[in-house]
Amino acid sequence: MFGDPDLQKLAVESRQRLVQEFAETYADLRERVKRxxxxxxxRISETYSCPLEIAMVAYIISMDSIMSEREAVALMASELERRSEVGEAVPNLPGNVMEFALLEGRWLSHLYGQFNRTIEKQVRNLANEEGSFSSDDVGVERALSIIAARTKLAETAILPVVDEWLKDHVKSTSSDVLTAFGLAVTRWNPNTLNxxxxHIQRRNQALFRMLRxxxxxxxxxxxxxxxIARIxxxxSELEQPPEDMTPRAVSHLLLHIVPRQTSGRGDKSQYVSVGTASTRGNKAEPDMSSPFDFLERDVKLAKRRKGDERESYLKERIARVIKVLKYEDHTVIDCIEMCLKELQDRFDLQDILLDNILNSNKDLIREAPAAERDLMAVNMVYEFITKSIYGEEDTAE
Structure with a gap:
């Protein structure tokens, strides 16, 4: 289990994949900030009183739907403050700040994106394994199975990432790791996590004592x-204060923090429920990656709203999608066409004569001043949704 050469091999492979992914992400970010x-x-720099370099990376993270501009700026500012407190302040020079922003942007994109999705998927299988046992019925074979499954996840999927994070964050402690990773996998605010x-640390210890x-x-x-000796x-490592924990103990504690899906069964274990549902809404559905995935979701969610509230909600979401598409070098006309075609396919609107709608919209956009085209595009997509998807009865609400 804990010292298994196979696990060590998996951990090495995981670390190699991470290094390769980070090299590609860094190069991609460096190229994208130029655009x-x-x-x-x-605007971001003035709104959040942050360096221009941090604002540029925050913009990209927001465009990728990883988190909001405000969250990205706040997290990067927090790391800047931490470095200053430990005597490793980032020199206030554009080149140094940009290198810092690219490094942190890479980590934020990974932790709140790929890492979060990967761990959540892998925890689903673990949750089925551990979800219903209790101290009264767990047998030796099942205990060994649970220990092996948790060890594999903690020490091959989480620990390599923790090690790399510590390397990139000078003079950081295990407490810093728990904060950075814990916020990413739970989306709690820092006060809630702390x-x-x-409580979660004690539950994790209790789980291993029961398995022992x-x-x-x-x-x-x-x-x-x-x-038993390894457990x-x-x-013993889990009993230490957060700042003194070993990276291995931190990885096991982070695994315990990761939200489990709520099964609805009455036999859920008291040892592993940590008080929050899955960030995917307890649904076994694909992860959303395209801006149109989010638009489809928001159109469905907006149906519950009425009147001005629905209009405000939808237009804000549509504007965000168009903003992302424009960042990908699409024209306003392209954005409208892509949105309407995606909505037609996703909501099975085969009876809609889309070409007629698109042609009339194209003419209006071409004739409008450049400063007004984005707003016109939002209104056109909104009108299509209310008439073609919700129907006249919904628009009258």
Whole structure:
């Protein structure tokens, strides 16, 4: 289990994939910041009182639907402050600040994006394994199975990422890791995370103590004795204050923090429920990656709203999609056409004569002043949604 060469091999492979992914992400970010509109970067910089370089990276993170501009700026500012407090302040020079912003932007994109999605998917299988056991019924084989599954996840999927994060964040502690990763996988605010951390830490220790107790039921063997000794070592590591934990203990604690899906069954284990549902809404659905995935979701959610509230909600979401598409070098006319065609396909609107709508919209856009075209595009997509998807009865609400 804990010292299995196969696990070490998986951990090495995971670390190699991470290094390769980060190299590609860094190069991609460096290239994309060159295309960030000056006006947008200046707006973010002035709104959140941050360096222009941080504003540029925050803009890209927002465009990728990783998080809002405000969240990205706040997290990067927090890391700037931490570095200053430990005597490793980033020099206030454009080149140095840009390197910092690219590094942090890479980490934010990974933790709140790929890492979050990967861990959540892998935890689903673990949740099925551990979800219904209790101290009264867990047997030796099941205890070994749960320990092996948790160890594989913690030490091959999480630990390599933790190690790399520590390398990139000078003079950081395990407490910093728990904050950075914990916020990413739970989306709690920092105060909530800090308030729940001790409770989750104790539950994690209780889980391993219960599994250890189950192993003592087995007949004496070298394998069982070695497993118990390793669990004892992990429990000891988990008893340390957060700032003094080993990276391995941090990885196991982070695994315990990751939200589990709520099954609705009455036999859920008291040891592993950590108080929040899946960030995917407890649905076994594909992760949303395209701006049209989000638009489809928002159109469905907006149907619950009425009147001005619905209009405001939808137009804000449509504007965001168009903003993303324009950033990808599409014209306003292209944006309208892509939105309407995607909506037609996703909502099965085969009876709609889309060409007629598109042709009339194109003429209106071409004749309009450039400054008004984005707003016109939003209104055109909104009108299509209300008439073609909701129907006249919905628009009259």
């Amino acid at each position: 960030v509109p000056d006006a947008e970067a200046q 308030g729940r951390l001790l 107790q189950a192993l003592t039921k087995a007949s004496d063997s070298f394998t069982i004795d070695a497993s 004892d070592q992990l429990i």
